[in-house]
Amino acid sequence: MSTESWAHAVDQQESEAAESIKGLQIKEKPEENGAASKPEGEANTNNKTEEDDKDDKAAQSYLNKLIRSSLVNNTNQVEVLQKDPNSPLYSVKSFEELRLKPQLLKGVYGMGFNRPSKIQETALPMMLAEPPQNLIAQSQSGTGKTAAFVLAMLSHVDPNKKWPQCLCVSPTYELALQTGKVIEQMGKDYPEVQLVYAIRGNKLPRGMKLQEQIVIGTPGTMLDWCAKFKFLDPKKICVFVLDEADVMIATQGHQDQSIRIQRMLPKDCQMLLFSATFEETVWNFAQRIVPEPNIIKLKREEETLDTIKQYYVLCNSKEEKFEALCNIYGAITIAQAMIFCHTRKTAGWLAGELSREGHQVALLSGEMQVEQRAAVIDRFRDGKEKVLVTTNVCARGIDVEQVSVVINFDLPVDKDGNPDNETYLHRIGRTGRFGKRGLAINMVDSKMSMNILNRIQEHFNKKIERLNTDDLDEIEKIAG
Numbered sequence: 001m002s003t004e005s006w007a008h009a010v011d012q013q014e015s016e017a018a019e020s021i022k023g024l025q026i027k028e029k030p031e032e033n034g035a036a037s038k039p040e041g042e043a044n045t046n047n048k049t050e051e052d053d054k055d056d057k058a059a060q061s062y063l064n065k066l067i068r069s070s071l072v073n074n075t076n077q078v079e080v081l082q083k084d085p086n087s088p089l090y091s092v093k094s095f096e097e098l099r100l101k102p103q104l105l106k107g108v109y110g111m112g113f114n115r116p117s118k119i120q121e122t123a124l125p126m127m128l129a130e131p132p133q134n135l136i137a138q139s140q141s142g143t144g145k146t147a148a149f150v151l152a153m154l155s156h157v158d159p160n161k162k163w164p165q166c167l168c169v170s171p172t173y174e175l176a177l178q179t180g181k182v183i184e185q186m187g188k189d190y191p192e193v194q195l196v197y198a199i200r201g202n203k204l205p206r207g208m209k210l211q212e213q214i215v216i217g218t219p220g221t222m223l224d225w226c227a228k229f230k231f232l233d234p235k236k237i238c239v240f241v242l243d244e245a246d247v248m249i250a251t252q253g254h255q256d257q258s259i260r261i262q263r264m265l266p267k268d269c270q271m272l273l274f275s276a277t278f279e280e281t282v283w284n285f286a287q288r289i290v291p292e293p294n295i296i297k298l299k300r301e302e303e304t305l306d307t308i309k310q311y312y313v314l315c316n317s318k319e320e321k322f323e324a325l326c327n328i329y330g331a332i333t334i335a336q337a338m339i340f341c342h343t344r345k346t347a348g349w350l351a352g353e354l355s356r357e358g359h360q361v362a363l364l365s366g367e368m369q370v371e372q373r374a375a376v377i378d379r380f381r382d383g384k385e386k387v388l389v390t391t392n393v394c395a396r397g398i399d400v401e402q403v404s405v406v407i408n409f410d411l412p413v414d415k416d417g418n419p420d421n422e423t424y425l426h427r428i429g430r431t432g433r434f435g436k437r438g439l440a441i442n443m444v445d446s447k448m449s450m451n452i453l454n455r456i457q458e459h460f461n462k463k464i465e466r467l468n469t470d471d472l473d474e475i476e477k478i479a480g
């Protein structure tokens, strides 16, 4: 097929899909209105006739087919459809439209969520479809991915079945705890659904059979619970979530463990992969391990958030970097900051210097016990310390709303000294959460690090402006 005729076929398929789906939406309108008038979602379901049910199923299955045929195999189409405001795949505009269980709707509003974010409005209809569909989804940091897959898990569990039905795997202990808290909060009014943490330190008696419907944990412990201790029957799992999926795939140990877990699951288990970043090779691998996935993928230039302003500061040594940091603190009010260093040694040194300057500093690095690390993050989240100095251990996922500034005291590089673009994005994404404004400041102290910064700019096609930290007025301006 020539490029032109291929493009034509794609256009036609797309417009047909959009048209047909529009039709479906109109058909569903009366129900939506009913639901909207009862914000807690208690609408309609009880009064449905068998015929309505059949219609719903037919509509759902047709919608699924369209989603698959127009989205599955062609990432570009997803991007197009996502941007087409006329396509219902683009959005559901309210949580009611998702026909969530009333308890969950209550949970969502209880968390202060008024309407779904872009990723939620796009991914949730796919995740909640019947029969369940697989999804690989990318969305910028802090845009509500966690809440999206948590809602999917809570929607799919059957509270009457007293055994694990959803597994959620996170790369770190801290993230597993944080996600668990979101499940607890969102499921506050759904007490029949219980959660258990498969994390180091949570020792269960041998022979025990779990009754909790959701298990969240890190890959090693999760694998042990499934394969070695048999605390749960993997064949009864209906949803499997890989959070920060790219790092789970790119890190050899995590990948082996995750794949071993996946192999124990039933064929029709729904697989949901989420991350803010997916390097190309990882993306390809993900598509190989997830059967027939729906795909939500960002274009490169969409990966960085415009709400996070990015700057760099030129220095000659770590002492000068520290001086620049003090100048920044002297010029602007910083609610809370996260500062990333390349090594534990630098992090320790910097934390000491900042404390001497009178800052309330927390230090978090990889050699600490996981429980200690979780306690440090909790204190920081509660605002007991205003500055968190850390290494990459904390680059991903941690959600602290008050973080208004991220400092890359050292730029992120991989083991070969090349720029680590994914880590850069995750680090700066600790600020600017859910539409808030944020500042990211990069310290450059050599030709080499300037080169790394330039390559990061090129990668994201995003200019990082220079900031002169000797000029207090200039610093004040960027915070304005």
Ligand SMILES: Nc1ncnc2c1ncn2[C@@H]1O[C@H](COP(=O)(O)OP(=O)(O)OP(=O)(O)O)[C@@H](O)[C@H]1O
Pocket: 112, 113, 114, 115, 116, 117, 120, 139, 140, 141, 142, 143, 144, 145, 146, 147, 148, 275, 276, 396, 397, 398, 399, 401, 429, 433, 434
């Ligand atoms: N619909 C919503 N309305 C308001 N706030 C929301 C909504 N969804 C999520 N949030 C809030 O936005 C913040 C970021 O959400 P979340 O942690 O889910 O983002 P994420 O995309 O998983 O981020 P990361 O890529 O860093 O892991 C959280 O504090 C969460 O409570």
